[in-house]
Amino acid sequence: AGDTPAEIMESYSNVTGHTPMMPDYATGFWQCKLRYTSQEEILTTARKYRELGLPLSVIVIDYMHWKHVGDWKLDPVYWPDPEEMIRELDQMGVRVMISPWTLVDEQSDNYLPMKEKGLFTGSVDGKHDMVEFYGPKYQYDPTNPEAAEYLWAQWKKNYFNLGIHTFWLDPCDEFHLINDYDKAHFYIGPAKEAHSYFVTSHQRNIYQGLISAGENEVVTICRNGWAGSQRYGACIAPHDIYSSFAHLKEYIRVGLNVMMSGLVWWTCDIGGFITDDNTSPRFSELMIRWYQYAMYLPVFRTHGRRDNNEAWNLGNDSYTHISNVMHARERLRPYIMEQMKLASERGIPPMRPLVFDYQQDPNVISIEDEFMCGPDILVCPVSDYELRCRDVYLPQGNDWIDVHTGKRYSGGTYLVDTPAPIDFIPVFVRDRRIDLCKIITGNE
Numbered sequence: 001a002g003d004t005p006a007e008i009m010e011s012y013s014n015v016t017g018h019t020p021m022m023p024d025y026a027t028g029f030w031q032c033k034l035r036y037t038s039q040e041e042i043l044t045t046a047r048k049y050r051e052l053g054l055p056l057s058v059i060v061i062d063y064m065h066w067k068h069v070g071d072w073k074l075d076p077v078y079w080p081d082p083e084e085m086i087r088e089l090d091q092m093g094v095r096v097m098i099s100p101w102t103l104v105d106e107q108s109d110n111y112l113p114m115k116e117k118g119l120f121t122g123s124v125d126g127k128h129d130m131v132e133f134y135g136p137k138y139q140y141d142p143t144n145p146e147a148a149e150y151l152w153a154q155w156k157k158n159y160f161n162l163g164i165h166t167f168w169l170d171p172c173d174e175f176h177l178i179n180d181y182d183k184a185h186f187y188i189g190p191a192k193e194a195h196s197y198f199v200t201s202h203q204r205n206i207y208q209g210l211i212s213a214g215e216n217e218v219v220t221i222c223r224n225g226w227a228g229s230q231r232y233g234a235c236i237a238p239h240d241i242y243s244s245f246a247h248l249k250e251y252i253r254v255g256l257n258v259m260m261s262g263l264v265w266w267t268c269d270i271g272g273f274i275t276d277d278n279t280s281p282r283f284s285e286l287m288i289r290w291y292q293y294a295m296y297l298p299v300f301r302t303h304g305r306r307d308n309n310e311a312w313n314l315g316n317d318s319y320t321h322i323s324n325v326m327h328a329r330e331r332l333r334p335y336i337m338e339q340m341k342l343a344s345e346r347g348i349p350p351m352r353p354l355v356f357d358y359q360q361d362p363n364v365i366s367i368e369d370e371f372m373c374g375p376d377i378l379v380c381p382v383s384d385y386e387l388r389c390r391d392v393y394l395p396q397g398n399d400w401i402d403v404h405t406g407k408r409y410s411g412g413t414y415l416v417d418t419p420a421p422i423d424f425i426p427v428f429v430r431d432r433r434i435d436l437c438k439i440i441t442g443n444e
Helices: 005-016 039-052 082-092 111-117 147-158 197-212 245-262 281-294 318-346 435-441
Strands: 029-030 056-062 095-098 136-139 168-169 182-185 220-222 234-236 372-373 377-379 389-395 400-402 414-419 425-429
Touching: 005 318, 029 039, 029 318, 039 056, 082 095, 111 136, 111 147, 111 318, 147 197, 168 197, 197 220, 245 281, 281 318, 318 435, 425 435
Parallel strands: 029 056, 056 095, 095 168, 168 220, 220 234
Antiparallel strands: 372 377, 377 425, 389 414, 400 425
């Protein structure tokens, strides 16, 4: 309970756990796609970023980097010298994130020892031990301390010791079908009682493994979470969403809801994941608008099932606009870090609905297509194709400055047909932070 949303969020964090301090590197740009298949592809992409002078903090090695599911190591055929790869990336200031999975195939070297020690999730009838993912698989049981120890030992040996200290916990969800929950059984009890804790226990295991190995800057990208996930550095990210304006519109709301649930780190695949059209003007505009929105998220990360998912190959005139956004995010990082400090200390979400900061203004209650980035930036995304203006409401309680025109408005003002050319989305700052205008636009 509390008199304000901030008080409620702070109390909730005291109960369920505070998120760690976000590492500085994690507020930069994260490059990812399905998928970079080799060491050379990763290095070529990172070198191109540096050649173009684009900011890059993290690059991601997605799944299928192994020979068999559950090997938990890089296939040397495609990754012949990962230590040298990581050394070159370190010199560029680029961190590697990797996506080991929780599933194990019978062909993996880890299958028999884990089977013999009972480290997989089981079932009450002995018939539902396996799960289905491109054929039968087994999944390690994160609620079993011995299974957690075994998995981390493999990850530490085959990833951490190479210099890969950042993990994408995809999937961190339990793979039994909903109809089989009454048959599945974990180390700590029946799945019907413990299912939701599966994800949190896996996040805890990896967090504790990293801390014990000497890594004190932990961020994991996870496609779901539960109460307490935030204390283990989990950043929740929706997976397998569509490259569409409809999903951009929907996930603007989703992100606000996730962060208001106490999971204060959130991100969203820039451009969506499932792409049927990756060359048309519509697709290019979607990417521009998604970047313009994502610039204000806790984690600024692109991902997608498309070969052309780098800033320079998204087609049409998108590169100029996207590169401008990337540089703007780089300038904004100190402000983002201010919000991350509040998130860690008080459980205050870095982005939130207007009612969080302006609960006394009855007009903001139903507004779902604007949000606050910290206490001083009002963001008004554009989520419709070829839309070049939109209505904006400026909350009561202070004056607002349009970052693109410098014009001042009183709070409580409705602005009709606010310009939203392809170059930018409407953004306003509280009058006390006029310095943010220059930071966001790069203009004097």
